[in-house]
Amino acid sequence: MTLLPTTAMPTFTSKPWLLYAYPWQPYPRRLVIYLRERNIPSSLVTVVNVSDVQFGAKVPAGFPPKPPGSLPILAIPKEKEPKPPTQGAAAEFLFIKQSIAIMEFLEEACNAGRYGFPKLDAPLALPLNEPLPSAGTTGGIAGDTEADAASRALLAARHSELLSLANGLTETWNPVRTFGSGTGTMRIPTAAKEMLGWTRRGLLAVENWFEENRYDGGLRYDDDGNPGKRQRQATIAEIVLFQFLEFTDYCYGVDMTRSSGKTVVDVYGREVVEDFPRLRRFYEEFATRPSVRRCAEVGDVPHERWVGMMRDWSEGIFEGK
Template sequence: MEFLDDMCWTEQHGLPAVDEYPSLPLQSLQANFKDPLKDDINPLLRARYNELLNQANGLTESWYPIRIFGSGAGIIHLPGAAHEMFKWLQRGLLGIERWMEENEYRPEEVRWGGEKQRDVTIAEIVLFQFYEFTKDCYGVALTESTGVMIKDAYGRDVQDTYLRLKVFYESFLTRPSTKRDADMGEIPPQNLVQNMTD
């Protein structure tokens, strides 16, 4: 997908040109990112984009052992192991929450039809699909905050709060691309959901 973005941006291989390169509008970098239509994409903006993409990928990968050890869809039932792996997942969630804060990321801008509506990036799509997958298939709403102090994977006290992630998820859900059709097989069968949410 990134290759196709690049080919459209550079008008190669007969692909249609795009007016604007799909990049995250991070407020903390605006002073360094004067003109998004220039050929030279700001290297720091690209690095911040890659940070989000890598963290979103990390969440998806972290979910695998949790589902294997902690759900009825897994092959080995070890709730204690799933609980420990969940701490590492929470570390990733808190990392993205901090990333959004540090970069002055505005999660509400992914809302469909809003005043500042914009195209979303691959990194944002990967992040959304993780939350959608864990909520719809496993019944775990990872954007919900308890607000309590918890121990992270290193035994440190951290607050279980994901305010920006919640706004991001709820805003993204307004986009037409998130609607699924049961007749097309886009919603898992109830018997599978029952196993996954166990």
């Protein structure tokens, strides 16, 4: 067997790490919420607010230029004393691209308390009330028995299920807005309406997942003035799901948790009841959290020009569904 050569991982000693992002857009928005949920300060990860492409894709003074590629991009200094900018960003930084990969990398650092990141007491688990191999339910991820290991594996699989469903919603939404709104390059309302059906199919899959696993969110943030009270942190899957629901509502003016409650024909020609009560509760609870508050000063709010384009919908797309 021929082994591939390996390269030693660099030591990440310099701070802060840099997260290049358009903070209001969907994939970077996930990271902004994630950093706030994990209480990761800007002294550890600094969000570099890149201006929209139409406004030059510029970065604030004092930061290295935007790395090549789509945002978000996490730039991690390789050395304690970065080399001069003239030697190129590739010599100074290790880059991680793709929002979920970045979150999972940071999550591992938080689980281990690595690189000075705030350490989680235990790996976060979704609040499920389905029977698990061990006696525990939502907290059954600690311990060394075989049953505990089985619980951890099942909870990890359930998290992957929800994360896959949630991420798919943003992906199916892209052709909806491309063919149906002012942000697209061509207007094909019938195509937008068809793809909207696939997005709603994904929403129904999440709604059914909530029911099957007896998911109990508990994400409402109640600020009762008690500094000793600890709120549950959201998992990566929950953050990605909320990001989609909030993005379509806040930016495009379409609340995807509002449904007719009627029997409709899905994309496979089957009759299904379109109703999302669990999703609605999830969205309303998560929306109370400080991590999702938008602040124009840090780039969380889109330019009014973009809002006008996003809410410029062709007629008929949302009818009859």
